[in-house]
Amino acid sequence: MSLRQKAIDTLLANDRGGFTIPTSGLYPHQWNWDSAFVALGIATYDTDRAWAEVTSLLEGQWPDGMVPSIIFRSDDPDYFPGPSRWGVTPGPIPSTGVSQPPVLATVVRHLTPDAPDRRAAVFDALLRWHRWWHDARSVDGVVCTVHPWETGRDNSPDWNIGLAAMESAPDLAPYTRMDNKHVDATYRPTQDQYDKYLTIVQFGERIGWDQRRLTDEGPFLMADPTIHFVLLRANRDLLAMAQSLGKDAETCMEVQGWIDTGLAATDTFWNDDLGAFCARDIRSGALTAGFNNSSALCFYADAGTPDQRARTVANLRRIAGKVAHMLPSWDPDDPAFEPQRYWCGPVWPQMNYMTALGLDEQGEPDLAAQLRDGLIRAIEASGFWECFNPLTGAGCIGANFSWTAAVWLSWNADPRARQAV
Ligand code: GLC
Numbered sequence: 001m002s003l004r005q006k007a008i009d010t011l012l013a014n015d016r017g018g019f020t021i022p023t024s025g026l027y028p029h030q031w032n033w034d035s036a037f038v039a040l041g042i043a044t045y046d047t048d049r050a051w052a053e054v055t056s057l058l059e060g061q062w063p064d065g066m067v068p069s070i071i072f073r074s075d076d077p078d079y080f081p082g083p084s085r086w087g088v089t090p091g092p093i094p095s096t097g098v099s100q101p102p103v104l105a106t107v108v109r110h111l112t113p114d115a116p117d118r119r120a121a122v123f124d125a126l127l128r129w130h131r132w133w134h135d136a137r138s139v140d141g142v143v144c145t146v147h148p149w150e151t152g153r154d155n156s157p158d159w160n161i162g163l164a165a166m167e168s169a170p171d172l173a174p175y176t177r178m179d180n181k182h183v184d185a186t187y188r189p190t191q192d193q194y195d196k197y198l199t200i201v202q203f204g205e206r207i208g209w210d211q212r213r214l215t216d217e218g219p220f221l222m223a224d225p226t227i228h229f230v231l232l233r234a235n236r237d238l239l240a241m242a243q244s245l246g247k248d249a250e251t252c253m254e255v256q257g258w259i260d261t262g263l264a265a266t267d268t269f270w271n272d273d274l275g276a277f278c279a280r281d282i283r284s285g286a287l288t289a290g291f292n293n294s295s296a297l298c299f300y301a302d303a304g305t306p307d308q309r310a311r312t313v314a315n316l317r318r319i320a321g322k323v324a325h326m327l328p329s330w331d332p333d334d335p336a337f338e339p340q341r342y343w344c345g346p347v348w349p350q351m352n353y354m355t356a357l358g359l360d361e362q363g364e365p366d367l368a369a370q371l372r373d374g375l376i377r378a379i380e381a382s383g384f385w386e387c388f389n390p391l392t393g394a395g396c397i398g399a400n401f402s403w404t405a406a407v408w409l410s411w412n413a414d415p416r417a418r419q420a421v
Helices: 003-013 032-042 047-058 104-111 116-136 157-164 191-206 211-217 225-244 249-269 306-320 349-361 365-382 402-413
Strands: none
Touching (some): 003 032, 032 047, 032 104, 047 104, 047 116, 104 225, 116 225, 116 249, 225 249, 306 365, 349 365, 349 402
């Protein structure tokens, strides 16, 4: 069977009727940015079904505009923390109380160049979601995050300083983890990290998921390059869609204002010692110091000075000399690097997708090809895993993973990327 057919079969097997789960067992619900990437992959063989992925995700949007990180259409006892742990959430469908990197507007623009009706149908929802980031999560012009899970890079060493600065709640309600029942616990976040993740959830639940209060008073407040750069690009795409739909000047100016604020905030993430964009703890001001797989998203967002870009490229070339498969999620020269532990080292398909796209667009095609090639060789050798060991290409954590199949399909259909596939 061809790899293309295997990729399609993976997505069909994870289809739950209008929405796609990341993989059965470990992740049995609809995840936010997973669905955005999944829509890109499905669009290569079924545009109507791809569109359903977009609209089903937006069905979970809260009245304040937030689109949650997970939508719980059922209460699967095999998943923790499920809807009962997040408590009463204000959206139309039970959900988590935090969001995830807003890739969706970029995907919608990509899917709808010839479908203005579809574009128009979701434009306001996307606008309200982006406004939510700039209203509820912004601190002095920098869009922040209140939970490592909101960044999508759950246990990246980036979050260690923010987690070290908070205490686990002494009255944390007891719980049983399920994630380490499905996969090898040594790949997963540690117990101390998990207690702190749930401490933030408990705080949010107790304040009735008032998102502004969660940002201002919550136990954790950091700024994440993934959210920053993904939102910056998504705002550019939103503006392009506003213009193509003939939206009024006020709307276009509002989105342009977010782009300007985003560009101005980019230096917040710059670690000059390292020559890389890194996460920052907002309350202490401390910057993290590890090149990771969000650092080069500056190209995807078309942000950063020529010097910042050149130093980012130098770091990418250094790292390419250390691993067999680009791009590791954490710097292999840093002591926190662990090639199999989730966001501490493995290669992540959706990050390679965005980073390679940006590198291609901004005149670094050989590095882009290295990122695509590194992932494709791992997929060909191991299958559609959630992520991959950058030293060996072995698959890690979840098998038969939707966004891995989707990224492969999307590259396979893209003439710029096809050469490598
Ligand atoms: C993990 C990843 C997150 C992803 C989710 C579902 O939590 O860290 O980025 O969205 O799994 O695939």
